[in-house]
Amino acid sequence: xxxxxxxxxxxxxxxxxxxxxxxxxxxxxxxxxxxxxxxxxxxxxxxxxxxxxxxxxxxxxxxxxxxxxxxxxxxxxxxxxxxxxxxxxxxxxxxxxxxxxxxxxxxxxx
Amino acid sequence: xxxxxxxxxxxxxxxxxxxxxxxxxxxxxxxxxxxxxxxxxxxxxxxxxxxxxxxxxxxxxxxxxxxxxxxxxxxxxxxxxxxxxxxxxxxxxxxxxxxxxxxxxxxxxxxxxxxxxxxxxxxxxxxxxxxxxxxxxxxxxxxxxxxxxxxxxxxxxxxxxxxxxxxxxxxxxxxxxxxxxxxxxxxxxxxxxxxxxxxxxxxxxxxxxxxxxxxxxxxxxxxxxxxxxxxxxxxxxxxxxxxxxxxxxxxxxxxxxxxxxxxxxxxxxxxxxxxxxxxxxxxxxxxxxxxxxxxxxxxxxxxxxxxxxxxxxxxxxxxxxxxxxxxxxxxxxxxxxxxxxxxxxxxxxxxxxxxxxxxxxxxxxxxxxxxxxxxxxxxxxxxxxxxxxxxxxxxxxxxxxxxxxxxxxxxxxxxxxxxxxxxxxxxxxxxxxxxxxxxxxxxxxxxxxxxxxxxxxxxxxxxxxxxxxxxxxxxxxxxxxxxxxxxxxxxxxxxxxxxxxxxxxxxxxxxxxxxxxxxxxxxxxxxxxxxxxxxxxxxxxxxxxxxxxxxxxxx
Numbered sequence: 083x084x085x086x087x088x089x090x091x092x093x094x095x096x097x098x099x100x101x102x103x104x105x106x107x108x109x110x111x112x113x114x115x116x117x118x119x120x121x122x123x124x125x126x127x128x129x130x131x132x133x134x135x136x137x138x139x140x141x142x143x144x145x146x147x148x149x150x151x152x153x154x155x156x157x158x159x160x161x162x163x164x165x166x167x168x169x170x171x172x173x174x175x176x177x178x179x180x181x182x183x184x185x186x187x188x189x190x191x192x
Numbered sequence: 193x194x195x196x197x198x199x200x201x202x203x204x205x206x207x208x209x210x211x212x213x214x215x216x217x218x219x220x221x222x223x224x225x226x227x228x229x230x231x232x233x234x235x236x237x238x239x240x241x242x243x244x245x246x247x248x249x250x251x252x253x254x255x256x257x258x259x260x261x262x263x264x265x266x267x268x269x270x271x272x273x274x275x276x277x278x279x280x281x282x283x284x285x286x287x288x289x290x291x292x293x294x295x296x297x298x299x300x301x302x303x304x305x306x307x308x309x310x311x312x313x314x315x316x317x318x319x320x321x322x323x324x325x326x327x328x329x330x331x332x333x334x335x336x337x338x339x340x341x342x343x344x345x346x347x348x349x350x351x352x353x354x355x356x357x358x359x360x361x362x363x364x365x366x367x368x369x370x371x372x373x374x375x376x377x378x379x380x381x382x383x384x385x386x387x388x389x390x391x392x393x394x395x396x397x398x399x400x401x402x403x404x405x406x407x408x409x410x411x412x413x414x415x416x417x418x419x420x421x422x423x424x425x426x427x428x429x430x431x432x433x434x435x436x437x438x439x440x441x442x443x444x445x446x447x448x449x450x451x452x453x454x455x456x457x458x459x460x461x462x463x464x465x466x467x468x469x470x471x472x473x474x475x476x477x478x479x480x481x482x483x484x485x486x487x488x489x490x491x492x493x494x495x496x497x498x499x500x501x502x503x504x505x506x507x508x509x510x511x512x513x514x515x516x517x518x519x520x521x522x523x524x525x526x527x528x529x530x531x532x533x534x535x536x537x538x539x540x541x542x543x544x545x546x547x548x549x550x551x552x553x554x555x556x557x558x559x560x561x562x563x564x565x566x567x568x569x570x571x572x573x574x575x576x577x578x579x580x581x582x583x584x585x586x587x588x589x590x591x592x593x594x595x596x597x598x599x600x601x602x603x604x605x606x607x608x609x610x611x612x613x614x615x616x617x618x619x620x621x622x623x624x625x626x627x628x629x630x631x632x633x634x635x636x637x638x639x640x641x642x643x644x645x646x647x648x649x650x651x652x653x654x655x656x657x658x659x660x661x662x663x664x665x666x667x668x669x670x671x672x673x674x675x676x677x678x679x680x681x682x683x684x685x686x687x688x689x690x691x692x693x694x695x696x697x698x699x700x701x702x703x704x705x706x707x708x709x710x711x712x713x714x715x716x717x718x719x720x721x722x723x724x725x726x727x728x729x730x731x732x733x734x735x736x737x738x739x740x741x742x743x744x745x746x747x
Contacts, residue, residue, distance in 0.1 A: 094678060109434065110434070111433055111434030111435065111436065111526070112434060112436075113436045122631045122681070122685075123629070123631045123632050123635055124632070127629045127630060127631045127632075127681065127682045127685060128680075128681070128682050129681070130679045130680070130681045131681065132679070133400060134229045134230075134233055134234040134235075134399045134400050134401060135233075135234075135238070135239055135399045135400075135439070136398075136399060136400065137435075137436070137437075137438070137439065137440065138239050138437070138438065138439035138440075139436075139437040139438075140233075140238050140239050140326065140327055140439065141229070141230075141233040141234060141238065141399065142233065143229065143230060143233055143234075154437075156436065156437065157436050157437040159436065176370050176678055176679045177677075177678045177679045178679075180679045182370065183230070184230050184231075184347045184348060185231075187338075187345065188230070188231045188345045188346060188347045189346070189347065189348070189370075190194070190196075190346045190348070190349060190368055190375065
């Protein structure tokens with residue numbers, strides 16, 4: 083079976099930036115989100131990603147950068163090569179690939 | 193610990209929750225709308241593809257009583273009449289209100305376009321083109337919310353416990369997801385609007401937060417669940433080839449508009465062999481079509497990925513374009529030309545007829561605790577009619593908001609910290625190094641539910657599922673991470689697993705007890721429908737054990 087390698091930026095706002103590479107099985111037609119979900123189930127459940135609808139591209143929650151381009155992880159196609167996945171650079175980082183994208187009036191400040 | 197207070201707490205910001213918040217605010221209440229995802233983004237409403245059933249009485253062409261009759265017939269004798277009537281009678285008012293708010297229902301001349309959906313006696317379903325009903329409904333309700341200062345909206349706030357004092361629900365404890373901190377939520381009345389449980393199944397059209405957490409909250413608070421054995425499988429969910437950016441329910445609008453042909457692996461029509469009609473028209477109800485496809489697969493006549501073929505090869509390019517609009521281009525980007533190739537479809541868990549047991553005021557048996565939308569059980573009996581889900585979200589949302597507001601106005605809110613201590617302690621329990629991966633366990637649970645508690649059931653399979661679910665629950669504590677980390681997805685998985693395993697037990701126990709086949713509940717060992725089983729089953733916790741009791745269905 084072919085493989086894709088996701089090189090993922092991890093950590094929180096105060097941490098030194100680090101990346102982790104994960105090899106995932108690749109099947110034509112899969113999305114980057116499929117790969118990230120595979121990593122959480124089979125390798126590391128602590129990888130933080132944000133998504134809700136999984137495949138329909140209606141929740142618009144899974145925005146990340148893939149190879150420097152802002153995309154929805156659910157519509158970006160997984161490819162049988164190395165792909166770089168990073169959090170959005172223009173939003174406050176929460177953890178790993180999760181950024182603060184909630185509208186300001188819909189957040190709780192604790 | 194942070195603390196928030198409101199007259200009415202609404203848990204879940206899908207269609208039902210947003211409508212409940214609007215209605216409670218209209219009655220003069222302060223409202224906290226708490227959502228574990230982002231407001232108006234998670235849940236099922238936003239994913240609705242097309243039909244919204246409502247008997248709009250313009251020009252005397254329809255009456256809610258006709259819609260009611262169809263709903264009862266589809267429910268195979270188990271609809272709670274008061275709930276079904278509320279859905280059908282109040283639905284048109286909500287559709288008109290949404291129209292006034294600019295949702296954009298498709299129009300023909302001055303009139304709202306109506307589609308004929310399976311199980312309806314006439315064209316009754318309004319929609320927003322193309323495959324856009326859910327996003328439009330969500331967006332419209334969000335726009336209304338933004339105009340009401342009495343409604344505080346907080347996303348990324350996951351309710352983990354309802355707080356019950358002297359038998360009354362007085363609020364909740366929640367996890368603030370971005371920080372991992374506990375938040376107490378005091379409320380005069382609380383509405384569960386968390387949707388259904390379809391994520392319990394391997395093949396589903398669910399979003400991440402449809403793992404039945406609202407059912408688990410209701411059970412733990414002392415409320416009853418009803419009709420839990422009735423899980424609706426949408427017969428023609430997309431199976432293959434793999435598509436991105438498309439909801440698996442996407443073929444529904446195509447079938448409404450174009451008919452389409454359902455074929456087995458040998459390329460033959462087959463639905464008629466199981467007592468239903470298909471043959472180019474989309475009229476077989478969901479339970480019958482699911483039955484036909486699953487039986488064909490079991491007989492070795494499935495498509496390569498284990499479903500059936502759906503073909504639009506006989507349609508012209510113009511007809512396809514008129515029906516699908518921009519969706520045709522999205523299909524092309526996925527390498528699919530419907531004139532040249534069939535797609536594979538299969539039954540997928542899509543909706544749950546069961547849920548929290550409420551009266552016609554949407555009140556549970558726990559004072560101060562209400563439910564709305566798909567979280568409610570009973571309105572749709574053993575099988576839901578196409579188009580009733582969004583209508584139910586809006587009508588039940590409005591009713592629950594109204595009744596919860598009236599309840600809350602007579603209540604002095606309790607905010608003493610001691611009330612919330614137990615919920616807070618539960619959040620800080622657990623270890624830093626969980627001994628299993630809850631994300632992997634969830635996948636195992638989904639396989640188990642699909643294989644043994646899916647569209648077809650046997651005593652042996654259900655017993656096996658209950659044993660496995662019991663074993664999963666016995667091991668839960670070993671895998672629990674303690675709260676405190678920002679956006680802790682491992683903790684979220686663990687909480688989902690806790691709720692999903694409990695709710696899975698409810699479905700399997702109710703399915704094991706019901707020794708007949710009816711609607712969405714099909715027992716291979718009891719294939720006939722039995723008049724003696726024309727009743728519902730209610731589940732409740734009694735000293736930590738699930739108890740099941742029969743409940744009569746009112747005539």
